Amino acid sequence: MDKRQELYHGKAKTVYATDDPHRLVMHYRDDVSAFDGVKLAKLDLKGETNNKINAYVMGKLAAAGVPTHFVRVLNERESLVKAMKMIPVECVVRNVCAGSMAKRYGIEEGRRLAEPIFEFFLKSDALHDPLCNDDHIRVLGWASQAEIDEMRALTHKVNAVLTPLFAAAGIDLVDYKLEFGHPTEDPTGPVVLGDEFTPDGCRLWDAATGEKFDKDRFRRDLGDVIGHYRQVAQRIGAPL
Ligand code: TMP
Ligand code: ASP
Numbered sequence: 001m002d003k004r005q006e007l008y009h010g011k012a013k014t015v016y017a018t019d020d021p022h023r024l025v026m027h028y029r030d031d032v033s034a035f036d037g038v039k040l041a042k043l044d045l046k047g048e049t050n051n052k053i054n055a056y057v058m059g060k061l062a063a064a065g066v067p068t069h070f071v072r073v074l075n076e077r078e079s080l081v082k083a084m085k086m087i088p089v090e091c092v093v094r095n096v097c098a099g100s101m102a103k104r105y106g107i108e109e110g111r112r113l114a115e116p117i118f119e120f121f122l123k124s125d126a127l128h129d130p131l132c133n134d135d136h137i138r139v140l141g142w143a144s145q146a147e148i149d150e151m152r153a154l155t156h157k158v159n160a161v162l163t164p165l166f167a168a169a170g171i172d173l174v175d176y177k178l179e180f181g182h183p184t185e186d187p188t189g190p191v192v193l194g195d196e197f198t199p200d201g202c203r204l205w206d207a208a209t210g211e212k213f214d215k216d217r218f219r220r221d222l223g224d225v226i227g228h229y230r231q232v233a234q235r236i237g238a239p240l
Contacts, residue, residue: 001080011037012050012200021083022185028054028077032200034219036125041218047077049229049240050198055079056238057162057197064161066154068193069183084194086181087143090121090129091155094175095163098203099216101175104131110210116159118152123179150191151180158193166204169235171213176202199229 003025004017011033016025028047033040051073058070071080094101097111101119120137121129137143143151155178166173179195182188195201204213212220213228233240 001074012046013196018080022183023071024081024083025074026079026081026196028079028196032215032218032225034215036128039219043218043226045226046229049226049233050196050200051077051079052240053198053229053233053236053238054196056233056236057165058193060165061158061161061193061197064157066157066161066193067190069181081194082183082185082192084181084183084192085187086179086194087147087151087191088123089132089137089142089151089179090123091151091178091180092119092121092175093117093155093159094119095159096172096174096203096205098174116156118155120148121177147180147191151178154178154180154191154193158197162197165236167207169232169237170207171232171235172205172207174203174205199232204232 002019004019006014007017008015012029012031014027014029016027018025028051030042030044030046031040032043032046055073058068062068069082069084071082073079094117095113097107097113098109102109120132122132123129134148137148138145158178163173178193180191181194183192199214202214203216205211212222213232217223217225217228230240
């Protein structure tokens with residue numbers, strides 16, 4: 001497998017072409033961003049820490065029957081993935097009220113929800129990722145109803161796999177964001193999980209103390225961001 005030209009420079013990852021049109025290299029940089037790219041920094045070891053956490057979690061999800069774009073780790077900060085045509089929405093599941101949901105409805109952070117709540121957001125930094133529903137997505141043509149149903153079902157399935165995985169490590173999976181698409185090698189087949197699962201895109205609280213182990217450490221200036229990401233890896237058993 002040969003790495004070729006840069007295709008896309010995201011906020012935390014860079015994507016490269018390979019000699020196989022259906023495979024891409026996902027390169028995890030040390031960059032961190034928040035508030036739709038407004039707050040930026042570089043954090044030592046972030047890229048390789050997230051590459052390793054993502055590989056471990058994607059492996060667990062695949063083993064549980066969630067189709068993912070992940071193929072294999074290539075090196076400390078790169079993984080090989082299937083090339084995907086991404087659906088431009090973000091799928092969030094919340095087990096505990098926090099972040100934008102707490103703000104939107106005036107609810108205190110930390111209220112445990114009687115059942116997981118699913119939300120869609122349009123993926124657009126310029127518009128600050130506005131909340132949207134099935135009708136917006138279908139009528140405006142961002143995805144079909146079948147794709148909407150598959151994304152919602154898979155996002156809940158991920159919750160059923162990851163909530164106990166983190167609980168066994170003494171961590172509450174408060175909420176998380178997933179992105180889906182179709183592999184270019186099977187554009188009309190079922191939707192497949194893309195992007196990443198790392199502490200950048202979820203909230204992880206110590207089950208006993210409530211200490212935060214996710215990107216809120218960066219957003220809220222709580223310090224030692226990557227030390228906490230690495231503790232997550234150690235606690236769930238992801239090799240560093
Ligand atoms: P929120 O509370 O800001 O809506 O975020 C809910 C969860 O989803 C939180 O773990 C962060 C994650 N998320 C992202 O990583 N990127 C995004 O663009 C959005 C909207 C949420
Ligand atoms: N990931 C988004 C950004 O970097 C939103 C966030 O996590 O706050 O701006």
